[in-house]
Each structure stands twice: as C-alpha cells, then as structure tokens.
C-alpha cells in the first residue's frame with residue numbers, strides 16, 4: 001500500500017527553528033488537514049517535505065527517500081500547490097495548466113494525448129473550461145487560485161501537498177474543492193492540505209495535524225483534535241462545536257467575557 005512517511009522533520013529559517021520534530025504517516029486514500037494558527041509552521045512543514053527549505057528528517061513515499069530523487073522524478077510523485085498565487089506572465093489558463101505536465105515528458109517535446117487528457121480533466125474539475133483561453137493575469141484572485149490548483153491536478157501525482165488551497169475561493173468553490181480532494185483520496189491518492197476553516201477541515205478531512213509553535217500539538221480524527229480545550233489552548237479563542245447537516249460545525253465565537261465574581265468582564 002502506498003504510504004507517505006514523514007519522520008522527525010525539523011526546519012530552521014533565519015536561525016529560528018520553525019518546524020520541530022514533526023512526524024506523520026499517511027496512507028493512500030487519505031485526506032489530511034494541516035491546521036494551526038498563523039506562524040505555526042504549516043507552510044514551512046509542507047516546503048520542508050519537498051526539500052524547499054533547509055530541513056532535517058526524512059520524507060519517504062513507498063519507502064523511497066524523496067530527497068534522493070531528481071526534481072523531475074519527485075514531481076511525478078508529489079504535486080505542490082504553494083500559498084503564493086502570483087502569476088508573472090499573461091499566459092492562457094490552458095497553457096498554465098499544461099505546465100503541470102512538464103515532469104511527465106522530455107524537454108521541448110510536444111504534449112502527448114495523455115498530457116492533453118490530464119490537462120482537460122484538471123480544467124473541468126476546477127470549473128475552468130470557460131476560461132481556458134483567457135490570460136491568467138486577467139482573472140480574479142479566486143479564478144487564478146483555481147487555475148493553480150488545476151495545474152497541480154494536471155501533474156497527476158499520487159501525493160498532493162496544498163498550501164491554503166481554500167484561500168480566495170467562494171463558498172461554492174471551497175466546498176467543491178473539499179469534495180474534489182475527497183475524490184482524489186478515494187482514487188487512492190494522498191492529500192495533505194493546510195487550511196484555516198476548521199468546519200471544512202472537520203467535515204472533509206479524515207485526519208488533522210494541528211501544529212502549534214512548530215510542533216505537532218495534536219493529530220488524529222477531527223473530532224478528537226478539534227476540542228474546545230485545544231482550540232482555546234492553541235488559537236486562544238472560544239469555539240462553538242456542534243453537529244449539523246451530518247457533520248461537525250466548528251465556529252470560533254466572540255463569547256461574552258467571562259464575568260468575575262463581582263460581575264465584571
């Protein structure tokens with residue numbers, strides 16, 4: 001069975017350790033949500049998995065150390081959606097999504113039938129067919145975000161690491177994306193995505209890894225990780241946690257200040 005094993009991953013940036021001995025093992029067919037406050041180390045953790053920042057520890061896919069692979073070979077195993085949504089050139093949407101196929105063919109060779117099919121499937125999955133000839137620079141922020149997700153999907157890898165893929169998407173497209181990640185998992189892939197929406201994380205992910213100060217604070221089923229106590233400890237917010245429409249609802253709320261014994265807030 002395909003498995004991604006992250007062992008004792010640490011990363012140091014500008015002399016500060018921002019990911020501290022994080023380990024995680026996820027099998028194929030799983031969708032893991034990476035959560036935690038701003039600055040918790042989520043992006044750095046994902047980047048460290050791919051060797052994009054100086055890191056120690058080992059990341060293996062099916063027993064193969066990813067750092068031992070050539071970049072193009074690694075890109076056939078793992079697709080990465082960065083948090084940044086910048087697109088420098090006024091390329092068409094279709095051309096940008098086709099870039100996701102680069103690891104699959106020799107330099108300067110024409111796209112194969114398989115490349116075209118994967119590009120087409122990614123455009124359809126991200127609801128972008130109508131935009132295919134538009135310049136990415138002419139799109140709205142959310143539309144552009146969907147193009148970059150489509151490029152990662154076109155890469156057609158067994159592992160997808162996505163950094164805040166929900167950012168900038170409207171509720172319809174957020175839910176569609178979570179459904180899509182579940183479908184990718186059901187196809188036998190491994191998806192790890194960082195996110196701040198705890199309700200979406202709770203309802204769609206099968207596991208959550210909660211980072212806090214660079215450490216794994218909690219890991220497990222959403223209902224085990226997203227407790228009121230944990231949310232107060234880590235996010236320093238009070239949260240309404242309930243169930244509705246067949247799943248958890250986790251909503252940070254601005255509860256009235258707790259009154260002291262004299263009735264003061």
Ligand SMILES: Nc1ncnc2c1ncn2[C@@H]1O[C@H](COP(=O)(O)OP(=O)(O)OP(=O)(O)O)[C@@H](O)[C@H]1O
Pocket residue numbers: 013014018036037038039040041042043044045
């Ligand atoms: N290039 C860098 N140099 C120095 N420190 C950095 C650098 N990049 C990130 N950091 C610091 O590392 C810590 C973790 O940052 P990271 O971007 O991984 O957090 P995050 O959990 O993804 O946050 P957010 O939810 O805000 O995106 C933060 O304190 C950040 O300021």
